[in-house]
Amino acid sequence: MPYTIAVIGDSIIPDRPSRDLIIYSRSSGLNAYYVPISRISVKVDKDGALAVIRDRPFKVDGVFLRSLGVLIDVETLFRRMITMRLIEGSGAVTINPLDGLLRTRNKLETSVILSSRGLPVPFTIGTEDILYAYNTVKGMGTAVIKPLQGSRGYGAIKVDDADVAFQVMKTLLTIRKPLYIQKYVEKPNRDIRLMVIDNEIFGCMVRVAPAGQWKTNVAQGAVGKPCTNMDRELEELAIKSVEALGLIYGGVDVGEGKEGYVIFEVNGSPDWAELTQVVNKNPATALVKAMLRRIKA
Ligand SMILES: Nc1ncnc2c1ncn2[C@@H]1O[C@H](COP(=O)(O)OP(=O)(O)O)[C@@H](O)[C@H]1O
Ligand SMILES: [Mg+2]
Known part of the structure; x- marks a missing residue:
């Protein structure tokens, strides 16, 4: 029996890296297919908890976890996290591991971990305190305000006027977004x-x-x-x-x-x-x- 690999992502149709992973898995003799994480459910009954697709147990040897989804709310993220935890717990080799992926998704956590290992990161603050943010941006000279979870440069802005920054930051806080700010390098x-x-x-x-x-x-x-x-x-x-x-x-x-x-x-x-x-x-x-x-x- 060949091993079975699932590439898990958020989109209904696999993106390019997911397709590459399927192609190379298959050419290495593996059974490989793509599955959107929204299709994998969790079932808890008297026998325990299980990841399922409809009522079939979701059982694979390995998972390439490419995305948990970006435009999702906290509850959907929670549901997807426990789904992936069950899959990892079932013994499927998971690349990247769920916890690693979650750490990189949170840019502030990434900065904290890297700096704790002595690795060089820009001067950074993560805050919901507008006054602290305003004063820090003033001291930075030029600052970069980034989405805590973001990619491809979308939404990152560079500001050298603390009052322009103030308006942006106040707006973000009003919609209950935390502030992730770095000194511009x-x-x-x-x-x-x-x-x-x-x-x-x-x-x-x-x-x-x-x-x-x-x-x-x-x-x-x-x-x-x-x-x-x-x-x-x-x-x-x-x-x-x-x-x-x-x-x-x-x-x-x-x-x-x-x-x-x-x-x-x-x-x-x-x-x-x-x-x-x-x-x-x-x-x-x-x-x-x-x-x-x-x-x-
Ligand atoms: N603090 C900074 N100083 C100077 N340039 C920055 C800074 N942060 C980000 N950039 C520039 O913006 C790009 C995107 O930022 P990054 O943190 O990698 O977020 P994304 O997930 O959007 O790629 C970086 O590759 C870099 O060129
Ligand atoms: Mg980047």
């Missing part, structure tokens, strides 16, 4: 994206932003170029960050600040279309190997 119009898989650098690209754009996300117009400035320090930062968060793989965004490298964030379910082009190999191949190693162990 002066950097060249690029950052470095490193993909770590199983404690090794799988690939690296420099993301070059268009002139005048401070965000270096591909979704914001940046273009990936080969990494020419890789050094041991950079490699170690990326590998340690992924390990600190309890991830098996991760995409680490590193800026080149005046005082050295800074880690902007770690992505627990990174996109890899641009990286695949730049390094000319697909992370899904290494991820399927990482899965097989663990299933067979």
Whole structure:
């Protein structure tokens, strides 16, 4: 019997990384299919608790967990979390593990964990206190206000006027959003994206932003170029960050600040279309190997 792998995501139709994972799983002899997490239910009865699809037990050897959903409310997140916990508890090898993915989803928790390991992150506050935020932004000079949970650069704003920041922050607090604020790190119009898989650098690209754009996300117009400035320090930062968060793989965004490298964030379910082009190999191949190693162990 071949092993069975499920790629779990939020969308009804699998995105590109999910499709890659299915293709490479199948070509490695695995049974692989995609399932939206909304389709997996939890059943609790006299025999215990079980993840099910309709009334069939959901039983697989491995899961590639790509997304728990973004535009969902807290209750849906809770339901999905316990669903994934049951699946992990049933013995399915889960890449990335639920807890690791949750840590990266919360940018403030990521910063706390990285800094507790001595890894360089920008000066950061996470707060719901408008006065503390206002005074801190004043001291920062230029600040970046980011969604606590965000991706692709969407919603991150750069402000150098504390009163403009005040209006934005007050509005966020009014709709009961917490504030996640970082000092703006002066950097060249690029950052470095490193993909770590199983404690090794799988690939690296420099993301070059268009002139005048401070965000270096591909979704914001940046273009990936080969990494020419890789050094041991950079490699170690990326590998340690992924390990600190309890991830098996991760995409680490590193800026080149005046005082050295800074880690902007770690992505627990990174996109890899641009990286695949730049390094000319697909992370899904290494991820399927990482899965097989663990299933067979
Ligand atoms: N504190 C900061 N200083 C300077 N640039 C930043 C800062 N935070 C983010 N950026 C820029 O914005 C990009 C997106 O921020 P990031 O934290 O990676 O969030 P996202 O999840 O949206 O990618 C980064 O790759 C970087 O280029
Ligand atoms: Mg990023």
